[in-house]
Amino acid sequence: MEPATTVDWQALEAAAVAAMQNAYAPYSKFPVGAAALTGDGRIVSGCNVENASYGLTLCAECALVGNLHMTGGGLLRAFYCVDGSGNILMPCGRCRQLLYEFRAPGMELMTTQGIKTMDQVLPDAFGPEHLEETR
Numbered sequence: 203m204e205p206a207t208t209v210d211w212q213a214l215e216a217a218a219v220a221a222m223q224n225a226y227a228p229y230s231k232f233p234v235g236a237a238a239l240t241g242d243g244r245i246v247s248g249c250n251v252e253n254a255s256y257g258l259t260l261c262a263e264c265a266l267v268g269n270l271h272m273t274g275g276g277l278l279r280a281f282y283c284v285d286g287s288g289n290i291l292m293p294c295g296r297c298r299q300l301l302y303e304f305r306a307p308g309m310e311l312m313t314t315q316g317i318k319t320m321d322q323v324l325p326d327a328f329g330p331e332h333l334e335e336t337r
């Protein structure tokens with residue numbers, strides 16, 4: 203199914219930068235902001251939240267998917283992530299998996315190599331459909 207409207211990448215970038223400004227990153231000093239467009243036209247976002255127990259750090263994408271569900275759920279059509287300078291940041295491997303779970307068909311991500319699909323940044327992914335196969 204074709205998306206109803208085109209993606210406003212500039213609006214997503216602005217939302218990601220605004221989210222990044224809320225980051226709690228006293229340990230890495232590497233603030234991150236992420237924003238995404240939902241299937242029904244909302245913009246959801248998140249920032250990274252670190253912890254004195256370093257391994258408990260929440261990536262910006264964790265907050266984003268929480269925000270997705272807190273504001274009505276749905277699926278992600280387009281995604282943009284920035285570092286503390288506002289430069290495009292590739293989501294880490296774990297966060298690619300988080301995003302994959304909530305991807306709309308044909309979901310796009312702004313990457314350092316231009317716009318790519320979810321399937322390009324996480325090929326051969328494990329997903330909910332694999333759980334069904336073994337039941």
Ligand code: THU
Nearest residue numbers: 230232234250261262293294297
């Ligand atoms: N980080 C994210 O928030 N998202 C990513 O996809 C990559 C890494 C955060 C985690 C940590 O707070 C900081 O960046 C440095 O790794």
